[in-house]
Amino acid sequence: MPDRWTIAFDADDTLWHNERFFRSTQSRFVELLRDHAGEDHLRERLLAAERRNLGRYGFGVKGFVLSMIETAIEVSDARVPATAISEIMAMGRDMLAHPIELLPGVREAVEALSGAARLMLVTKGDLLDQERKLAQSGLGDAFDAVEIVSDKTAPVYAAIFARHAVAPARAVMVGNSLKSDVIPVIEAGGWGIHVPFEATWELEHAAPPLGHPRFRQIDSLAALPAEVARLRA
Structure with missing residues (x-):
């Protein structure tokens, strides 16, 4: 579509x-x-x-x-x-070896958006560990594509968009890190939705791009379907 x-x-x-x-x-x-x-x-x-x-x-x-x-x-x-x-x-x-524990509202948000939008997982870290966690999460089948990258920068997001024929203006990245999940995807032409977490690694800290037209913040993933609906309106 x-x-x-x-x-x-x-x-x-x-x-x-x-x-x-x-x-x-x-x-x-x-x-x-x-x-x-x-x-x-x-x-x-x-x-x-x-x-x-x-x-x-x-x-x-x-x-x-x-x-x-x-x-x-x-x-x-x-x-x-x-x-x-x-x-x-x-x-x-x-x-x-630690078992995976989903955050509140995650499964419901993913299921609500599945089908209505193309879902991707874009994460960085060790390949085997991230594959293990995704398999244990029970969410693997919900994603149309999975990208495990060494870092998250604007060129990395641009390459992902190009590889999957994604129009940046209709792409949203959702994550807890302003530095990795929000700011670079906005620089690549997409939308960044910040979901603050209780603790963030010091090397992931960054100032929020307040006032940017493609920046949003929600309290939890439970609010994501409604936020996406507003973007599409």
Whole structure:
């Protein structure tokens, strides 16, 4: 249909819980290294390692684990015991095995929009982990296309739109990250709908593009079908 819209969803902390597992693991990491550095210093060093390593390891649990190991070696002056490294690796395995918990209103919103619009999943992170989470979510059949990317930038969104023959003016990206899910898709000519989450990774913070005609914000995905209807009106 010529007037059919495309609704793209972020995954982590938009469809299901994710950041809470990173934060709880970070707390375990701080406790594990408490004899080598204070909590604030450990958190600062870990965040710096994550920022430094994004270009090498990308987003996701595996890069997070490698950053924890690197931080443990640094703050201990390379004296961290092998047992601590083993524990960090076990933390990562726990994260990769954690069951999926959908956020409130997600299934209802996806089902309400399915058929009325073309649905896509656009998420970044480790390929195997994101595929696992999508399979466990029970939402896989609802999406007409799935894109797992290394980063979310305006050129990445433009390439996705072109690959799937999507008109940007009729494309909506929905997500919890202003930096990844909203601002770059607006730059690519689409609409960005922000769904704030209770906790957002520090490296995903950005100022909202208030006043932009293609920016919207809703409290939860339960409000998404009505918001999409207003856009199409």
